Amino acid sequence: MQLLCTQLLSPSSADILLQNYYVLLILTDGQFTDIYDCIGAIVEASDYPMSIIIVGVGNADFTDMERLDADRKVLQHNGRKASRDIVQFVPYNAYRHMPTSLPGAVLAELPRQVEEYYRKRRITPMRHLDNAVISPITDKINHDL
Secondary structure, three states: OHHHHHHHOOOOHHHHHHOOOEEEEEEEOOOOOOHHHHHHHHHHHOOOOEEEEEEEOOOOOOHHHHHHHOOOOOOEEOOEEOOOOOEEEEEHHHHOOOHHHHHHHHHOOHHHHHHHHHHHOOOOOOOOOOHHHOOHHHHHHHHHO
16 A cells, blocks of 8 residues: 555646545455555545545444544654545445445545635636647547537
8 A cells, every 4th residue: 555655646737736636446355455645545545635434344343444544543654744635445245235425434524625725725626728728528528618
């Protein structure tokens, strides 16, 4: 997990210009073996345009996953606090008999996380993209409207 987050934590100038935001979806049937390193990676990632959604599948003990969610307590690593909560943990079994509720639970915190990232950085949403970066498909759709 730490290696994966570290590789994702290098936003390019194009990402910033285009206001890209990333969502990492992790499906797991157990705990992370390197929970301390995971916390460090999440604390670091909290400064970047990303969210992490973890879905726990099966009957494992997901206590550490609940801790990563940080709904009750801000994550800290080596004395540094996460700048925001970027993790949503959902135990699949809680929605096994209510499959239509699962997507809502999985995505419940995402709008707030995205909004909080941009608000804290005083970045206002773009109204439109420069034609130079609009794909031909998007350009055709916009032209036909």
